[in-house]
Amino acid sequence: MIVGRYLGVAATFALVLAGACAGNPVGRECDLGTTPPNPGEIVVASPSLDCVTRTCLGIPVTNPDPPKNFMPLPPTTGLCTAECSTSDDCDRVPESPCISGFTCAIPTGLTAGPYCCKKLCVCKDYIVVPSNGQIPTPAACDASDPMNDCCNLAGRIDDPMYPLCKS
DSSP, rough: HHHHHHHHHHHHHHHHHHHHHHEEEOOEEEEEESSSTTTTTEESSSSSSTTSSOEEOOOOOSSSOOOOOOOOTTTEEEEEBBBBBSSSOOOTTTTTOOOEEEEOOOOTTSSSSSTTHHHEEEETTTSOOOTTTTOOOOGOOTTTTTTOTTTTTTTTTTTTSSOOOOO
16 A cells, blocks of 8 residues: 555656656756856856756846846856747746746857857846847857857858867
8 A cells, every 4th residue: 555655656756757847948047156257248057957958048137128026146046048949949937037938049149169159048038139029140150151160050060161160
């Protein structure tokens, strides 16, 4: 009888965990592991054990009109994020402090390092979203410009013109 109860509890717990890990769960608070050296800098912490996706994003508040009840996070705290193609890829977790939801965009300023020019789920509370809903792609992420050397841009891997971009 006791074994049956434990099996029932274990099965219920497994179902809850399976449901919680669907899609790209984003928005849970996570530890960045550092304070950005400059208050306006973006920090991507990976691997972040706080996040199912293992990626924690800290971005500065650039929205001059954040939503009512918005509380910016401390500088050492970010929100779990995920790589995305569209905003539909960003599944907000219920406990997220992000009020306005998430959009899929390349965060302005994320143009260097291993996450350069990658689209991530970004909390709209922190940024200005244009009326058309589309965050513009940073000029440094235009793959047609040969001066842009981010290895995540199309055609950069194993191209002799970009010697740091090896597969």
